Amino acid sequence: MNKNSIRKIAITINTNCIECGKCIEVCPMGVLTCENNPPVSKKPVVFDPEVCISCGHCIAVCPRNAINHNQLLLDDFQEISSMQKLDWDQFILFTRQRRSIRKFNTRPVPIELLDKILKESTRYSPTGHNRQMTEVMIFEGEYLKSIRDEINNTIIRFSNYLSYIRIFSKKIESVWRSMRSFRNMIESGMDPSTRNAPVAILFTADKRIKESEVDATILSYHTLLSAEILGLRSCYFGALINALPYSRKLRKLIKLSSHQKLVCGLLLGYTNIHYNRLVSRKNINLKVMKEL
Numbered sequence: 001m002n003k004n005s006i007r008k009i010a011i012t013i014n015t016n017c018i019e020c021g022k023c024i025e026v027c028p029m030g031v032l033t034c035e036n037n038p039p040v041s042k043k044p045v046v047f048d049p050e051v052c053i054s055c056g057h058c059i060a061v062c063p064r065n066a067i068n069h070n071q072l073l074l075d076d077f078q079e080i081s082s083m084q085k086l087d088w089d090q091f092i093l094f095t096r097q098r099r100s101i102r103k104f105n106t107r108p109v110p111i112e113l114l115d116k117i118l119k120e121s122t123r124y125s126p127t128g129h130n131r132q133m134t135e136v137m138i139f140e141g142e143y144l145k146s147i148r149d150e151i152n153n154t155i156i157r158f159s160n161y162l163s164y165i166r167i168f169s170k171k172i173e174s175v176w177r178s179m180r181s182f183r184n185m186i187e188s189g190m191d192p193s194t195r196n197a198p199v200a201i202l203f204t205a206d207k208r209i210k211e212s213e214v215d216a217t218i219l220s221y222h223t224l225l226s227a228e229i230l231g232l233r234s235c236y237f238g239a240l241i242n243a244l245p246y247s248r249k250l251r252k253l254i255k256l257s258s259h260q261k262l263v264c265g266l267l268l269g270y271t272n273i274h275y276n277r278l279v280s281r282k283n284i285n286l287k288v289m290k291e292l
């Protein structure tokens, strides 16, 4: 469901149409289709506009601006003059030098920078059915400190609890050891929860909508890469996702509505840490299926 879906979708083809058939080829829902079946020409006709997902492919592909869509403005579709080719080596270097930062410095992140990232980059991420419904929340200052303190309290509580029951299984023992380690960090004045980051961005999904968690995840990585290009460093905020089910106080602070689910979060900021080497990873676990 799109916000715009309150208004009925109306699509018309104007007289500029040269019947090249490109809009028919790209329409994912078959809303722009051929007049006859089998087709006798490439003249598009509109079939059940209610199922249109407003992806705008027809507008972007049409060489003559012949498509009028009542929910999409032609002016919002910037013309592509020549496609800028990105250098592969630079791209690989860029993605492989990204690191999850475990110690941000005190340099603040201007809200204007986050606004720029979300407005100029993140919102262009793909979403299933072109939903564009992921809700993004920004936490900073005292609010983020309260979240940090409560995650730390949850770690300590959890560590105490697990110390009694760790004897029951190897799995519990292993979780307890991680918690004990985090607890040691907290007690020595470190911040394993928010890594001293000045800002956290959270991405939420609608529990009622299939695949909306995937949308949120894609938006988060798009945001992460965009932030890195602008010199911001990042770390996924799994500590919050993991602590949330165990703390009512955290859930109160995050203020999710009953149908909202927190999918992932990013900690953003700057760091004084300098890495001398790129990321190393295992090979992708790959299976290719071709012959039946």
Ligand SMILES: Cc1cc2nc3c(=O)[nH]c(=O)nc-3n(C[C@H](O)[C@H](O)[C@H](O)COP(=O)(O)O)c2cc1C
Binding pocket: 098, 099, 100, 101, 102, 192, 195, 235, 236, 237, 238, 239, 240, 264, 279
């Ligand atoms: C879903 C997810 C949650 C994560 N949560 C945390 C976290 O809570 N704290 C943390 O320090 N790192 C977190 N990380 C970072 C991973 O530990 C990190 O990506 C991995 O160790 C590889 O290191 P790199 O990102 O520096 O290449 C998370 C990463 C992902 C993808």
